[in-house]
Each structure stands twice: as structure tokens, then as C-alpha cells.
Amino acid sequence: xxxxxxxxxxxxxxxxxxxxxxxxxxxxxxxxxxxxxxxxxxxxxxxxxxxxxxxxxxxxxxxxxxxxxxxxxxxxxxxxxxxxxxxxxxxxxxxxxxxxxxxxxxxxxxxxxxxxxxxxxxxxxxxxxxxxxxxxxxxxxxxxxxxxxxxxxxxxxxxxxxxxxxxxxxxxxxxxxxxxxxxxxxxxxxxxxxxxxxxxxxxxxxxxxxxxx
Numbered sequence: 457x458x459x460x461x462x463x464x465x466x467x468x469x470x471x472x473x474x475x476x477x478x479x480x481x482x483x484x485x486x487x488x489x490x491x492x493x494x495x496x497x498x499x500x501x502x503x504x505x506x507x508x509x510x511x512x513x514x515x516x517x518x519x520x521x522x523x524x525x526x527x528x529x530x531x532x533x534x535x536x537x538x539x540x541x542x543x544x545x546x547x548x549x550x551x552x553x554x555x556x557x558x559x560x561x562x563x564x565x566x567x568x569x570x571x572x573x574x575x576x577x578x579x580x581x582x583x584x585x586x587x588x589x590x591x592x593x594x595x596x597x598x599x600x601x602x603x604x605x606x607x608x609x610x611x612x613x614x615x616x617x618x619x620x621x622x623x624x625x626x627x628x629x630x631x632x633x634x635x636x637x638x639x640x641x642x643x644x645x646x647x648x649x650x651x652x653x654x655x656x657x658x659x660x661x662x663x664x665x666x667x668x669x
Contacts, residue, residue, distance in 0.1 A: 457616050459513035466573055468668040475663040476577045483655040485640045499580055502587040506555035507541025509661055511594040519616040525609040538654045551589040564602030569595050576660055579653045590657045614645045
């Protein structure tokens with residue numbers, strides 16, 4: 457999709473009701489609903505974080521968005537694909553500020569270059585006990601991406617057309633903190649398998665964009 461066309465679509469987004477869990481559960485692991493029922497007490501005291509789905513034009517004026525491949529480390533999100541973002545810090549004035557600050561830190565896009573369109577539905581991540589607030593936003597030009605060497609293994613630029621193609625929704629066998637091998641719905645984007653919370657957020661974005669088209 458041409459970026460100017462994308463901007464016309466986004467002008468409708470703020471007036472649309474979020475698809476919310478109806479979208480998220482399309483891409484959630486099969487055990488998620490049962491797990492959430494068991495973790496209500498933990499959810500009440502969950503840590504807060506925020507991420508940003510950042511859209512922008514490529515050199516051909518086609519619409520892309522950015523994901524990151526996280527470094528391999530001793531943690532539950534090691535070597536996973538996700539949006540730029542992270543936990544709330546003391547200096548953050550809001551969850552939106554957290555998403556913008558983390559995006560600047562992780563992929564080098566200045567906060568002032570980003571227009572935030574809308575907050576999406578929060579997602580709870582049981583293994584790390586985080587409530588994540590996603591936002592959708594855009595930059596009017598292709599950013600000069602600079603990865604944060606300490607946390608980001610690679611920057612992944614995904615075309616909107618590739619993302620919206622239903623052929624890229626797959627089922628993948630993955631290892632989770634609860635099950636060694638389980639089949640989960642996932643997106644196959646630029647040869648990367650995207651599942652779990654990020655896939656759930658992407659599912660809501662996909663449905664929201666299709667409603668606006």
C-alpha cells in the first residue's frame with residue numbers, strides 16, 4: 457500500500473472501536489484463556505510497559521512497519537521478535553511516553569518524528585508479569601534506524617502488504633515457559649516467526665486496518 461493511501465486509512469482509525477480480545481484470541485496460544493483465569497491476582501499487580509507499532513514509507517513510498525529481534529539472554533523474551541518498547545521508567549510521564557522513549561532508544565527514531573495515532577488493547581504477558589500497552593503511530597519519512605546494540609539483535613522492516621496477506625498466518629511448534637512443544641498461531645514475516653503477545657497485538661492492528669480500508 458502506498459503511504460499516502462495508508463495515511464488516508466489511518467484518518468479513520470481514531471473513530472473505530474477496537475476489535476480488542478476478539479482479534480487477540482485469533483493469535484493467542486491455546487492455553488491462554490485458562491492461564492489468565494488462574495492468574496487474576498498476579499494481573500492486579502502486574503508491571504507496566506508499552507510498545508509502539510511504527511509505520512513509515514520505504515524508498516518506493518510503500519508502507520512498512522518495524523519490528524526488532526531481541527538479543528539472546530537469560531530471560532523469557534530472549535531471541536524473540538517484538539515491537540520496540542519496554543517497561544515504564546520513573547522519568548516517563550505516561551505510557552505513550554514510555555513507548556516513544558523506548559522506540560528512540562532501541563531503533564533510533566527521535567520521539568518528535570513520531571505521530572501517535574491510537575492506543576490499542578492491553579495485553580498481559582504471564583511469564584514476565586507485564587501488562588503491555590501497545591500504540592500505533594507513524595513517521596512521515598523512512599527513519600534512519602540505529603539499533604541499540606545491548607538489546608537489539610536486528611531491525612526487521614516489514615511491508616504492510618506482506619503483513620496483510622493471510623498466507624503469512626501459520627501454525628508453528630514452539631517452546632514456551634509452560635510447555636516444551638506446543639502448536640501456536642503465528643505470523644511468518646520476513647522469514648521470522650512472530651507469536652505470543654506480539655502476534656496478538658498484530659492481529660488487532662490487522663483487523664483495525666481492514667475495518668478502515
